[in-house]
Amino acid sequence: xxxxxxxFLLALAAFMxxxxxxxxxxxxxxxxxxxxxxxxxxxxxxxxLALVLGGIGVRAWIRxxx
Numbered sequence: 001x002x003x004x005x006x007x008f009l010l011a012l013a014a015f016m017x018x019x020x021x022x023x024x025x026x027x028x029x030x031x032x033x034x035x036x037x038x039x040x041x042x043x044x045x046x047x048x049l050a051l052v053l054g055g056i057g058v059r060a061w062i063r064x065x066x
Contacts, residue, residue: 001060009057016050 020043
């Protein structure tokens with residue numbers, strides 16, 4: 001994997017973490033419980049996916065050093 005692709009994965013992971021944490025803080029009261037359950041699951045799954053992509057990106061970045 002090239003450094004360009006690994007940099008993209010790192011940027012994507014950082015964006016996903018920022019986006020989903022921001023969404024979690026911006027959820028307002030007044031919704032049904034199911035709404036919070038579904039969004040909580042979405043947030044958790046996407047944060048795990050971001051961590052996996054970030055890990056792959058870091059390993060590829062280190063391997064791609066000259």
